[in-house]
Amino acid sequence: MTIELRRPVHDPIVLDDPERLSFRVDRRAYTDEDLAARELTRIFDRCWLYVGHESEVPAPGSYVARDVGGRPVVMARGSDGVIRVFANSCPHRGALVCSQPAGQVRSFRCPYHDWTFSNQGDLVGVPIPDGYGPGFRKADFGLARHQSDSYRGFVFVTFDPQQPRTLTEYLAGATEYLDLVDDQSAAGMEVIRGAQLHGAQANWKLMMENSVDIYHFRALHKRYVGYMESLGSVPPRRRGGFGRALGLGHGANELPPAAARPLAYWTPMFGPEVRPRIEATAARFVERFGPERAQRITGTNRALLIFPNLMIIDAIAITIRKIDPVGAGRMAITSVALAPRDEDPDIRELRKSHYLTFLGPAGFATPDDIEIIESCQRGYLNRAVRYSDLSRGMNKEVPETTDELPAREFWRQWDRLMHGDDGHHEPGRRAGAQGAGPR
The missing domain is CATH 3.90.380.10 (Naphthalene 1,2-dioxygenase Alpha Subunit; Chain A, domain 1)
Structure with a gap:
């Protein structure tokens, strides 16, 4: 087990000094478990994260299940043709509703109590429903849906309900390179x-x-x-x-x-x-x-x-x-x-x-x-x-x-x-951070 030397919280990790042409990173960033835990909440819970490619769910009912940002999710193309990203967790007691990495289904079934969900995430079946009172509504217990979007076939998800940027805004200059990838076939790209x-x-x-x-x-x-x-x-x-x-x-x-x-x-x-x-x-x-x-x-x-x-x-x-x-x-x-x-x-x-x-x-x-x-x-x-x-x-x-x-x-x-920057502004250019090359 690594024992970290504790330093003041204001002690910087990144030392960026353009005037002296110096850029250094404290190696705590690679070894400190507290920093690793904070990354999940300050970075992975806030950014747009890659889930998969649209070609991985080509037909209605097709899905892939994987972890994204430490969270188990399902990317599924519903019977209506729409791609959605759901929490891979039953809203009843929390078990995974999808244990296979990929497949094609009409519905997802929780193995714990047989709650069943359509491939669009709606709760469609509950065994022995009379055990619940008159206020129980299936519409309130669908699979939790995460905000998702795609660019040129690349599907991303964000777990931040206050995400300030659209996916295209978030990708910034990376869109040019995704265009270069997707333009490699008029018929489309596939995984x-x-x-x-x-x-x-x-x-x-x-x-x-x-x-x-x-x-x-x-x-x-x-x-x-x-x-x-x-x-x-x-x-x-x-x-x-x-x-x-x-x-x-x-x-x-x-x-x-x-x-x-x-x-x-x-x-x-x-x-x-x-x-x-x-x-x-x-x-x-x-x-x-x-x-x-x-x-x-x-x-x-x-x-x-x-x-x-x-x-x-x-x-x-x-x-x-x-x-x-x-x-x-x-x-x-x-x-x-x-x-x-x-x-x-x-x-x-x-x-x-x-x-x-x-x-x-x-x-x-x-x-x-x-x-x-x-x-x-x-x-x-x-x-x-x-x-x-x-x-x-x-x-x-x-x-x-x-x-x-x-x-x-x-x-x-x-x-x-x-450091808690909410990401609402585009960071200004710094010396040494310029872009280069053809557009």
């Missing part, structure tokens, strides 16, 4: 069936930082760099690209041109047999969007952080990664792959293969990342070093992908919310 569920013995924020940290790529992922080179492909360069702060904690890194994109950017690692089809797809994007927009969609690798806990890695495959805290020193990770609905079957298999090869729990990259963030978490036990430094790139007008601008944007929003 490939099957999720990867794993975790790490480290604080959840370490994985958020790691996921937008390109600085580590060649140092930590030497095996994958060698693998790419052995197949005739060029791994990401140490320099180049740009980072952007997208507002409200969101950030992105972008690497043009792409090293490999099964969507429309061929490299030798994909094999010569699929080259004509990939190049034909690239030509269709130019016809549909024009050369500049087509290059923006298909010719760059991107890592998008949506505050607080969603990563979309749009590179050799599209990975949606939800990272949930489990106390100060543990996290749960849920990853799925996204792809065009109308994708060529051979290209789909290629995409799935590279998704697993690089970003799968047993792939080239993810085990490296988990091992290193767990190493950081263990290193924090030596409290002689109090701060971690995230100041790289503060001296640049246009930070590169190897700089730490997206991580600083994340931490500035974390700091605002943990």
Whole structure:
């Protein structure tokens, strides 16, 4: 058990000094259980949180059940075609009404007392109803419904009844990157069936930082760099690209041109047999969007952080990664792959293969990342070093992908919310927090 040194509550966690080009984070933020508990109420109870993709509930009655912000919820498409997000808890005595991760039903049944709910959340059946008085009304006991909305197929929920922003307002500059994802298919995008569920013995924020940290790529992922080179492909360069702060904690890194994109950017690692089809797809994007927009969609690798806990890695495959805290020193990770609905079957298999090869729990990259963030978490036990430094790139007008601008944007929003900022105003620009790159 970690014993934390208690410091005054006014002692800051984030030390942001643009004049001195210094940005430091007290390592208590990764180890203190009191802070971890406060994150649930000040961040996860207040933000818009990612639930899932509309394609996961394609037909009336289809549903997925998962934890969001520490709360069990059900995302279901009702018989009326509307997607809703419910508390996965019976209003009678609290048991889960849905114990399977996904499926299709006409109704949900609580296994405790057989209370039954429609797939729209209404209470429709109560055994032995004469045990209740004349004031009992089924309409008062439907599944609790959470406020939810979607943008380009990505469904979010908020547990804050006073949420000051619409989803689109909350997403701020991240909408541009979600557009780039969804525009990859005129037929729509879909989550490939099957999720990867794993975790790490480290604080959840370490994985958020790691996921937008390109600085580590060649140092930590030497095996994958060698693998790419052995197949005739060029791994990401140490320099180049740009980072952007997208507002409200969101950030992105972008690497043009792409090293490999099964969507429309061929490299030798994909094999010569699929080259004509990939190049034909690239030509269709130019016809549909024009050369500049087509290059923006298909010719760059991107890592998008949506505050607080969603990563979309749009590179050799599209990975949606939800990272949930489990106390100060543990996290749960849920990853799925996204792809065009109308994708060529051979290209789909290629995409799935590279998704697993690089970003799968047993792939080239993810085990490296988990091992290193767990190493950081263990290193924090030596409290002689109090701060971690995230100041790289503060001296640049246009930070590169190897700089730490997206991580600083994340931490500035974390700091605002943990200090009780109600989020009603758009934070002003600070030196070193500028955005960059094409729109």
